[in-house]
Amino acid sequence: MAVNEGSEAVAGKARERAASYLIGRHRFRAAEALPWLLAIAAFFLFPDRMTFGNQALIMVMFALSLDLILGYAGIVSLGHAAFFGVGAYTVGLLIARLDWSEPLSSLFAAAVLSGLIGFVTGWFILRYRGLTVIMLTLATAIMLQEAGNLRSDISGGYDGLPGLVISPLFGVFEYDLYGHVNYLYVLGVLAVIFYIVRRIVYSPFGQALTGIRENVRRMNAIGSPVHRRLVTVYTISAAIAGIAGALFTQTNAYVTLTVFDFDNSAKVMVMLILGGTGRLYGAFIGAVVYMILEDHLSKLSPTFWQFGIGLLLILAVLFAPRGLMGLFEDIGRGNWRRARAAATRRFAWKREHWAVLAGSAFDGAAIGFIIGFAVNFAEADLISEYIASLPARALAFTCLGALVAIGIHAIYLVFTSRSVAEDRAS
Amino acid sequence: MPQYANIAVSILFDGLAYAMFLFITSVGLSVTMGLMNFVNLAHGAFAMIGGYIVVSLTRSYGVGFIPSLIIAAVLVALISVRFERRLYRRFYRATDLEQVLLTIGLAFMAIATFTFFYGPIPKSVPLPDWLQGSVNLGFRSFPAYRVFMIAVGAALIAVLWYVFERTNIGAMVRAAVDNRRMAESVGINVDRLFTLTFALGSGLAALGGGLAIQLLGLNPNFALLYLVLFLIVVAVGGLGSLKGTLLAALVLGIIDTGGKYLLADAGGFFIYAVTVLVLLIKPAGFYGRE
Amino acid sequence: MTAAALEVQGLNRNFGALKVTRDVDLTLERGARRALIGPNGAGKTTLVNLITGLLKPSSGKVLLEGEDITALSQAQRARRGIARTFQINQLFRGLTVLENLCLTIGERDGHCNNLWRATGARRVVIDEALDHLAALRLVDDALKLVRELPYGRQRLVEIAIALAQKPRVLLLDEPAAGVPSSETHLILDVVANLDPDIAILIIEHDMDVVFRFARKITVLVAGAIFTEGTPQEIMANEQVRAVYLGQEGHRVGDGVRHG
Numbered sequence: 001m002a003v004n005e006g007s008e009a010v011a012g013k014a015r016e017r018a019a020s021y022l023i024g025r026h027r028f029r030a031a032e033a034l035p036w037l038l039a040i041a042a043f044f045l046f047p048d049r050m051t052f053g054n055q056a057l058i059m060v061m062f063a064l065s066l067d068l069i070l071g072y073a074g075i076v077s078l079g080h081a082a083f084f085g086v087g088a089y090t091v092g093l094l095i096a097r098l099d100w101s102e103p104l105s106s107l108f109a110a111a112v113l114s115g116l117i118g119f120v121t122g123w124f125i126l127r128y129r130g131l132t133v134i135m136l137t138l139a140t141a142i143m144l145q146e147a148g149n150l151r152s153d154i155s156g157g158y159d160g161l162p163g164l165v166i167s168p169l170f171g172v173f174e175y176d177l178y179g180h181v182n183y184l185y186v187l188g189v190l191a192v193i194f195y196i197v198r199r200i201v202y203s204p205f206g207q208a209l210t211g212i213r214e215n216v217r218r219m220n221a222i223g224s225p226v227h228r229r230l231v232t233v234y235t236i237s238a239a240i241a242g243i244a245g246a247l248f249t250q251t252n253a254y255v256t257l258t259v260f261d262f263d264n265s266a267k268v269m270v271m272l273i274l275g276g277t278g279r280l281y282g283a284f285i286g287a288v289v290y291m292i293l294e295d296h297l298s299k300l301s302p303t304f305w306q307f308g309i310g311l312l313l314i315l316a317v318l319f320a321p322r323g324l325m326g327l328f329e330d331i332g333r334g335n336w337r338r339a340r341a342a343a344t345r346r347f348a349w350k351r352e353h354w355a356v357l358a359g360s361a362f363d364g365a366a367i368g369f370i371i372g373f374a375v376n377f378a379e380a381d382l383i384s385e386y387i388a389s390l391p392a393r394a395l396a397f398t399c400l401g402a403l404v405a406i407g408i409h410a411i412y413l414v415f416t417s418r419s420v421a422e423d424r425a426s
Numbered sequence: 427m428p429q430y431a432n433i434a435v436s437i438l439f440d441g442l443a444y445a446m447f448l449f450i451t452s453v454g455l456s457v458t459m460g461l462m463n464f465v466n467l468a469h470g471a472f473a474m475i476g477g478y479i480v481v482s483l484t485r486s487y488g489v490g491f492i493p494s495l496i497i498a499a500v501l502v503a504l505i506s507v508r509f510e511r512r513l514y515r516r517f518y519r520a521t522d523l524e525q526v527l528l529t530i531g532l533a534f535m536a537i538a539t540f541t542f543f544y545g546p547i548p549k550s551v552p553l554p555d556w557l558q559g560s561v562n563l564g565f566r567s568f569p570a571y572r573v574f575m576i577a578v579g580a581a582l583i584a585v586l587w588y589v590f591e592r593t594n595i596g597a598m599v600r601a602a603v604d605n606r607r608m609a610e611s612v613g614i615n616v617d618r619l620f621t622l623t624f625a626l627g628s629g630l631a632a633l634g635g636g637l638a639i640q641l642l643g644l645n646p647n648f649a650l651l652y653l654v655l656f657l658i659v660v661a662v663g664g665l666g667s668l669k670g671t672l673l674a675a676l677v678l679g680i681i682d683t684g685g686k687y688l689l690a691d692a693g694g695f696f697i698y699a700v701t702v703l704v705l706l707i708k709p710a711g712f713y714g715r716e
Numbered sequence: 717m718t719a720a721a722l723e724v725q726g727l728n729r730n731f732g733a734l735k736v737t738r739d740v741d742l743t744l745e746r747g748a749r750r751a752l753i754g755p756n757g758a759g760k761t762t763l764v765n766l767i768t769g770l771l772k773p774s775s776g777k778v779l780l781e782g783e784d785i786t787a788l789s790q791a792q793r794a795r796r797g798i799a800r801t802f803q804i805n806q807l808f809r810g811l812t813v814l815e816n817l818c819l820t821i822g823e824r825d826g827h828c829n830n831l832w833r834a835t836g837a838r839r840v841v842i843d844e845a846l847d848h849l850a851a852l853r854l855v856d857d858a859l860k861l862v863r864e865l866p867y868g869r870q871r872l873v874e875i876a877i878a879l880a881q882k883p884r885v886l887l888l889d890e891p892a893a894g895v896p897s898s899e900t901h902l903i904l905d906v907v908a909n910l911d912p913d914i915a916i917l918i919i920e921h922d923m924d925v926v927f928r929f930a931r932k933i934t935v936l937v938a939g940a941i942f943t944e945g946t947p948q949e950i951m952a953n954e955q956v957r958a959v960y961l962g963q964e965g966h967r968v969g970d971g972v973r974h975g
Contacts, residue, residue, distance in 0.1 A: 011850070011855060014855045014856050014858070015846050015850070015855055015858075017859070018814050018846060018855065018858035018859050019839075019842050019843070019846060021814075021859055022814060022815070022818065022835065022836050022842055023836040023837075023839070023842065024836060025834075025835075025836055026834035026835070026836050026837075027836075070523070074523075076522050076523050076526055078526070124702070124706070127709070128705075128709065130463075130465070130522055131459060131465055131522075131657065131660070131661060131665070132661050132705070132709075134465065134522070134526060134657070135654070135657040135658060135660075135661050136661075136705075138654050138657065139654060139658065139698050139701065142654060142698070143695065143698045146694045146695055146698075147695070149691060150691055150695070199831070199832055199834070200831050200832075202834045202835065202836070203830055203831050203832055203833060203834060203835065204819075204822040204827040204828040204829075204830050204833075204835050204838075205828050205829065205830060205831040206831075206835075207815065207818065207819050207822060207828065207835050208819065208822065208823065208828040210808070210810070210811060210815075211808050211811070211819045211823075213810075214808040214809060214810050214811060215806055215807065215808050215809070217802075217806050218806040218807060218808060218877075219791075219823075220770075220789075220790045220791045220794070221768065221790060221791075221794055221799075221800060221802075221806065222794055222799075222819075222820050222823050222824070222877065222881055223791050223792075223794030223795035223823055223824065223881070224791060224823045224828065225791060226791065229828070232831075262650060266530065269527075273527060303538050303541045303542050304538070304542075305538075306534050306537060306538040306541070307534065307535050307538035307539065307542075309531075309534055310530070310531040310532065310533070310534025310535035310536075310537075310538060311531065311535060312531070313527045313528070313530060313531030313534070314527075314528055314531040314532065314535075316527065317517075317520075317524050317527045317528045317531070321524070359512070360512075363508055363512065366505070366508070367505075370501070370505075371543075
């Protein structure tokens with residue numbers, strides 16, 4: 001009898017532990033105040049970088065809206081800039097064509113309009129999966145851009161609508177040249193939006209979204225109205241992206257059709273991947289880090305920046321699928337210690353590794369060889385200067401390519417410590 | 427010829443040439459997606475690379491236009507074999523998002539690399555004499571280059587049709603697209619099949635890219651700019667279907683050309699409107715499987 | 717006379733020239749304990765897919781308590797009270813076991829329409845989820861991610877989800893497959909303790925399970941109903957033995973419990 005009571009008590013404790021985890025999950029944790037404190041601190045510490053700060057906060061909001069559909073519901077959209085653009089142009093047109101410059105009501109109008117377009121397009125697009133969704137979201141942004149271009153008399157075309165000044169907030173706070181009031185304004189709106197998103201994510205609806213992301217088949221089998229759920233979150237996400245776009249126009253006093261560019265959609269996706277999808281604060285980290293990097297690096301060379309972004313995406317997919325937030329969590333959970341131990345343990349070099357490296361060397365050499373030939377037509381004078389003759393150049397690049405490939409692959413092998421067999425099996 | 431008939435013929439003709447470009451470039455993507463369910467957004471980059479190889483060969487090394495096209499196609503096909511084996515293969519079971527990120531990353535890297543080497547200004551190719559000027563087909567003259575494109579397209583369609591419908595390999599590909607697991611259990615080496623079709627598709631994309639230089643102009647952004655079009659053609663035609671890609675290319679190519687002829691700036695719209703319409707009626711595209 | 721819990725009339729399904737389901741008539745009465753057996757490839761899972769709406773029939777009807785549900789989607793049928801397990805687990809692998817259950821209950825009762833109140837605020841849902849887990853001895857795994865569990869335990873989660881839907885018709889596709897033999901009794905006990913009004917259909921190859929559970933057996937061969945009867949009748953049926961002879965695994969007559 002005593003044994004039974006004991007095991008019952010144990011079972012009861014396990015129950016309570018499980019229940020309390022789920023019950024307490026949505027409560028605010030102390031650490032959550034950190035990003036907000038940092039944002040306020042930035043206001044005091046960097047008063048001359050407020051315009052940059054504004055754009056960073058707007059990108060955070062944009063990334064947050066994408067996280068809702070991508071991180072939580074699993075919808076891959078390559079055209080989210082569509083809704084950003086709708087919001088941006090709502091404000092632009094309200095000011096330029098209708099002389100309406102009250103900020104908060106404009107925000108509301110932007111949210112409603114982009115939400116509406118999100119609803120209509122989402123209803124149609126979300127009946128599909130996979131490639132079709134990707135393509136249709138891409139096409140939506142392009143169509144809207146084309147529509148704007150069509151009536152460039154209204155939209156201002158690619159030259160845009162300049163000089164869009166908004167009225168003082170609440171009729172009291174005037175916008176100053178340095179963007180101080182703007183910053184607090186945007187931060188305030190972001191705080192409200194974030195609160196809403198946070199509630200959605202921790203609600204049963206949010207849970208259903210993760211279910212859809214994890215296994216649609218199972219969701220259908222338990223009776224979930226999947227399409228309805230997806231359209232709902234898509235609409236909300238569109239509205240939030242629209243608000244971000246509206247703030248963009250309001251803080252820049254300017255809007256052009258480039259807001260619909262694929263670059264914009266790709267940029268926000270990179271931010272989210274960088275920070276980590278499906279984790280609310282991933283949007284914060286990703287957007288801020290990206291904006292800082294872009295601010296410093298893309299000025300040096302836009303081409304290298306683009307290359308770096310491409311490389312970042314590939315590395316993220318190969319090594320850090322859960323973004324920076326994922327890395328932080330791993331560190332927190334002590335996985336970092338385990339990962340480091342695995343990386344620094346003695347790497348056993350097997351014969352099969354030579355074959356793999358030889359393969360990489362061949363690839364590198366081949367690419368180098370081709371580049372050596374292509375460079376003849378290069379606009380990069382510095383290379384043509386150094387090695388003038390074709391055979392010398394081809395040889396040089398071939399060797400360089402082989403070495404680089406070997407180096408990268410060797411590092412990869414050592415740090416992931418995977419055998420070739422494991423590699424093949426994955 | 428009466429005015430409107432003249433315009434109609436122009437639209438049909440130019441649309442046909444454009445459709446040939448779309449078909450040649452997109453058919454590889456369609457079969458790839460239908461066969462392996464792999465979202466390859468770097469496909470446009472392969473076409474771009476093909477175009478730049480042609481540019482390099484013709485302008486820097488004096489190789490003829492036609493030989494350059496062939497060399498470019500073969501070269502890109504070979505490169506893509508290595509690509510597929512070493513990189514893409516790991517991601518066949520990955521999520522859509524991961525495939526999208528990977529291939530977009532590759533596209534970005536390719537664009538940046540070629541911008542670095544070739545600069546952002548559009549390039550052109552020196553064409554042989556017989557491809558310049560016009561050809562008189564009896565009732566009207568047509569630009570020689572477009573006639574050439576249509577001829578190349580028609581020839582390729584014939585060859586591809588023959589390979590797909592009449593050879594063993596074609597049958598294997600069709601079987602694998604239809605039901606991969608069953609094809610494997612019947613003994614078809616789907617892995618090797620895929621490498622083969624991927625190489626073929628990429629080579630064709632390179633060819634399309636080379637052909638497009640004269641038609642559309644070539645700069646590094648070509649890779650992403652036309653990607654949407656390829657995706658649309660593939661989605662409207664139906665994944666994995668040769669017939670579908672051809673039909674979609676024809677329909678979309680002619681409608682896009684017509685739209686641009688008749689309505690200049692607004693014309694770009696129609697191709698998307700038609701896409702939406704087709705997908706509403708046939709969600710899997712013209713010849714896609716549900 | 718009240719309508720049967722589930723009825724299938726003249727169900728046909730063709731893939732081109734291939735007939736995977738031929739003219740199937742099946743009736744599950746209220747409280748049925750039915751086993752569906754047959755050689756591999758007979759179309760058992762296909763039949764379940766047709767019943768649940770994953771597949772649309774080429775012809776024929778599916779009736780749930782007299783109501784024609786043939787035109788309804790999978791989700792709509794699930795909301796009307798049909799639950800199933802899949803031959804290969806279909807779980808929310810990236811979520812915890814407890815969340816898997818809470819989500820199921822949330823969808824069942826319409827909580828998931830709520831965007832505002834936190835899941836944690838509904839103690840009732842969490843408690844019910846834990847009850848279901850307790851019945852299958854899964855409480856200790858409640859906070860583990862499903863993908864971290866061994867396959868056998870994942871199978872139990874699969875069953876827990878189906879049960880948590882509180883269905884009127886329950887379709888289990890090889891529930892014991894992959895579960896270690898030390899734990900199969902859990903499944904049978906839980907199923908045995910279910911509301912006697914629920915109609916249950918099990919696809920199984922394990923004849924021990926079949927004979928312990930079923931009051932009636934339907935034999936499916938090449939997409940068509942071969943025969944139906946009580947376990948004793950089926951066991952004694954020469955033709956059924958012949959159909960199974962040459963199949964690997966359990967043959968009818970091995971390990972049968974009498975009485």
